Amino acid sequence: MKEKIKTILPYVDLPLIILALYMVFIYAPTDSYMGDIQRIFYFHVSFAWVGFLSFFFNFIGSIMYLIKKERCWDILAVSAAEIGIAFCLIVLTTGPIWARPVWGAWWTWDPRLVTFLILTFMYAAYMTVRNAIEEETKRARFAAVIGIIAFLNVPLTYLASHLWRTIHPDVIRPGGGKWGLDPAMTAALRITIPAVTLLFVILLLRRMDLEGMRDRVAELKKKIMKEA
Amino acid sequence: MGYYLKKVFLIAAKDLRIEFRSKEKIYSMMLFSLLVMVIFNFAFEPGAEYIKDVAPGILWVAFIFAASLGLSRSFVLEKEEDCMQGLMLSPLDRSGIYLGKLIGNFIFTLAIELISLPFFAIFFNLSLTSSLPPLMIVIVLATFGFITVGTLFSALSVGIRGGDMILPLLLFPMQVPVIISAVKSTGLIMAGSGMDTYSQWLKLLVAFDIIFFVASFVIFEYLIEE
Numbered sequence: 148m149k150e151k152i153k154t155i156l157p158y159v160d161l162p163l164i165i166l167a168l169y170m171v172f173i174y175a176p177t178d179s180y181m182g183d184i185q186r187i188f189y190f191h192v193s194f195a196w197v198g199f200l201s202f203f204f205n206f207i208g209s210i211m212y213l214i215k216k217e218r219c220w221d222i223l224a225v226s227a228a229e230i231g232i233a234f235c236l237i238v239l240t241t242g243p244i245w246a247r248p249v250w251g252a253w254w255t256w257d258p259r260l261v262t263f264l265i266l267t268f269m270y271a272a273y274m275t276v277r278n279a280i281e282e283e284t285k286r287a288r289f290a291a292v293i294g295i296i297a298f299l300n301v302p303l304t305y306l307a308s309h310l311w312r313t314i315h316p317d318v319i320r321p322g323g324g325k326w327g328l329d330p331a332m333t334a335a336l337r338i339t340i341p342a343v344t345l346l347f348v349i350l351l352l353r354r355m356d357l358e359g360m361r362d363r364v365a366e367l368k369k370k371i372m373k374e375a
Numbered sequence: 376m377g378y379y380l381k382k383v384f385l386i387a388a389k390d391l392r393i394e395f396r397s398k399e400k401i402y403s404m405m406l407f408s409l410l411v412m413v414i415f416n417f418a419f420e421p422g423a424e425y426i427k428d429v430a431p432g433i434l435w436v437a438f439i440f441a442a443s444l445g446l447s448r449s450f451v452l453e454k455e456e457d458c459m460q461g462l463m464l465s466p467l468d469r470s471g472i473y474l475g476k477l478i479g480n481f482i483f484t485l486a487i488e489l490i491s492l493p494f495f496a497i498f499f500n501l502s503l504t505s506s507l508p509p510l511m512i513v514i515v516l517a518t519f520g521f522i523t524v525g526t527l528f529s530a531l532s533v534g535i536r537g538g539d540m541i542l543p544l545l546l547f548p549m550q551v552p553v554i555i556s557a558v559k560s561t562g563l564i565m566a567g568s569g570m571d572t573y574s575q576w577l578k579l580l581v582a583f584d585i586i587f588f589v590a591s592f593v594i595f596e597y598l599i600e601e
Binding site: 213261265268269271272275276279280285288289291292293295296297299300303304306307308310311 | 524527528531534535536537538541544545547548549551552555556559575576579582583586587590591594597598600
């Protein structure tokens with residue numbers, strides 16, 4: 148049953164992604180002020196949401212690992228963190244591409260930008276720690292500690308950079324805060340977000356399988372070494 | 376409870392005694408924070424008016440860098456000669472070890488900061504006497520916040536190969552809320568603004584301190600179980 152779902156999911160997501168691409172590039176109207184560059188927004192927002200979601204999965208996996216000490220929770224945590232970093236990098240790449248023509252600057256110190264950047268840094272450090280530890284249970288334990296602490300820091304980082312900005316004069320503002328989207332644009336976003344979320348689920352399940360296979364290989368290697 | 380705290384203070388006192396006797400860490404942290412201030416000075420025009428605007432940032436960069444230098448050594452002593460085993464065998468909760476280490480690191484870092492502060496005032500021609508009491512509140516709150524997570528990650532980094540390289544990578548992104556709050560409130564205090572202008576920053580620092588003190592206190596025992 149579980150395997151079946153895993154096989155079916157990509158076939159569900161593929162048409163969804165094609166539909167999302169159609170909605171984004173053809174169905175949604177061109178933004179009167181920003182022009183075509185605004186179309187980056189749909190995927191940018193979707194990836195940002197899923198990037199955040201994956202760190203939440205990492206947080207859950209980390210807590211559960213410390214409580215239960217079961218390998219599967221560590222597998223969830225590492226898989227989610229890795230995909231999260233990839234998605235965050237997509238967010239941090241698409242953002243400036245959009246910002247340059249619209250805001251007139253590649254980068255601004257907007258709270259959301261700061262939070263995402265710091266988030267990426269924290270999970271990059273998380274992966275660095277994982278790579279530096281060979282012993283499996285120790286790696287899982289140390290990583291879980293970082294995963295929990297890093298996630299707790301997200302709201303505080305957002306709050307701090309938000310207060311920092313509101314006290315500073317705003318040089319550049321994104322279209323007055325609330326977007327006021329065209330209904331067709333909202334519809335496009337409503338398709339893009341599930342499409343990307345499903346992509347995340349597929350990647351997560353695959354990545355977790357991969358980690359399981361690595362364990363199996365390591366086990367077999369040990370067995371062979373013993374016999375030899 | 377009193378028994379527990381007594382043991383905790385024993386660990387803190389032991390750490391402080393080692394540091395104040397060997398003086399090795401005091402000198403290097405002191406010199407390091409002074410050097411940061413001096414080097415940063417070269418980045419700006421001498422005697423420029425805007426130096427007052429960037430001074431708080433320089434102060435905190437110096438403090439945070441010096442503190443992280445100290446933190447990277449915090450658990451190294453315990454690792455040598457297997458002192459950690461001794462601590463773990465002592466009739467004290469694992470969380471007590473964290474608390475003792477935290478208090479030791481906190482007092483030590485605070486001492487370094489207080490010694491560097493007059494030098495900062497001299498180098499940047501600032502009169503800090505009138506703003507000293509509120510500034511002290513910020514220094515205590517921000518240093519505590521830095522040390523809560525710092526002590527936890529310091530214990531973590533000694534257990535990893537190349538740990539002293541990794542510690543700043545873990546620590547600096549974690550400290551963004553502390554650094555922003557400390558720099559902003561220090562700037563407002565030095566400009567002579569009233570309490571109401573920076574109270575939100577103090578609140579944020581208190582929130583950070585509480586959240587990460589509790590989280591690190593609970594999590595610490597998972598780090599050293601071997």
